[in-house]
Amino acid sequence: MQYCRSKNSSLVPAAPIGNAVKHNVVTAVRPLRIRVYVEGGMLCVSNNLQEKQVIRKSSGVGLRNIQERYQMLSSREVQIGKSVSEFTVKLPMLMEGIGFRETHETFLEEKRYQKAKEQVEAIKGFYGNLISYCVVLPVLAIINYNTTSFPWVIFPAVGWGFGVAIHGMEVFGYNPLLGKNWEERKIQKYMEDENF
Incomplete structure (x- = not known):
């Protein structure tokens, strides 16, 4: 502008x-x-x-x-x-130099709060998923043990467990190929690149 x-x-x-x-x-x-x-x-x-x-x-x-x-x-x-x-x-009307710093700091504070709130919600979602896995899987194992000799409980254990692991890596910013917080580092790199 x-x-x-x-x-x-x-x-x-x-x-x-x-x-x-x-x-x-x-x-x-x-x-x-x-x-x-x-x-x-x-x-x-x-x-x-x-x-x-x-x-x-x-x-x-x-x-x-x-x-x-x-x-x-x-x-x-x-x-x-x-x-x-x-x-x-x-x-x-925006008067030059009056209140800009306060407004800017308030905006940044609100952004930080929003980001922190979203992160807390994501962590709550992950722990909810993990607790469900830990509660439901033993129930499925008991049902499997009492109904058949085929160990079908392995499939939900592995599939759901893989999903929980991926969910955790996403929430805590870990990528097994690119390392921790790679997305934020890449964003920072592009922000600092004047030719981008």
């Missing part, structure tokens, strides 16, 4: 203006009128609506990206409005 600087030192995304040009007809006969103004602590980018006739409808990915990025910077939401004749995007 590109930014331009306004008179009051706010950082202003240029993406809504680019989207207006991208999705509307712009000719000498049908000029595109873009208004940029401040209203209620929001930077508003508004344009007259004269949509291009395209074969494939817009996916809205650009607007979703703007909304997601603003969620990282502000608790206030991006507002998008569309009428028959006008399209408006209202963005929370």
Whole structure:
């Protein structure tokens, strides 16, 4: 997302203006009128609506990206409005340097909490699977022993046991071929690669 600087030192995304040009007809006969103004602590980018006739409808990915990025910077939401004749995007004003560190730290803390919560849920799921294996398998062994001489209990013991082992390796981040936490190391490598 590109930014331009306004008179009051706010950082202003240029993406809504680019989207207006991208999705509307712009000719000498049908000029595109873009208004940029401040209203209620929001930077508003508004344009007259004269949509291009395209074969494939817009996916809205650009607007979703703007909304997601603003969620990282502000608790206030991006507002998008569309009428028959006008399209408006209202963005929370972000004062440079004020509250960014606190917002960023809060975002990172929430991410860490979410990741830790997901890991705890995954561990609970694994232990539930392991306990079920340890309780059910002896029952199956007793049934097998009392009903037939063929040791069919070996099949669920091996199959389910293999599943429990794979589940445990997945939960605790161990890969027998690539080592522990290989996925996180690979992600970190790609994040540090400027050419990726």
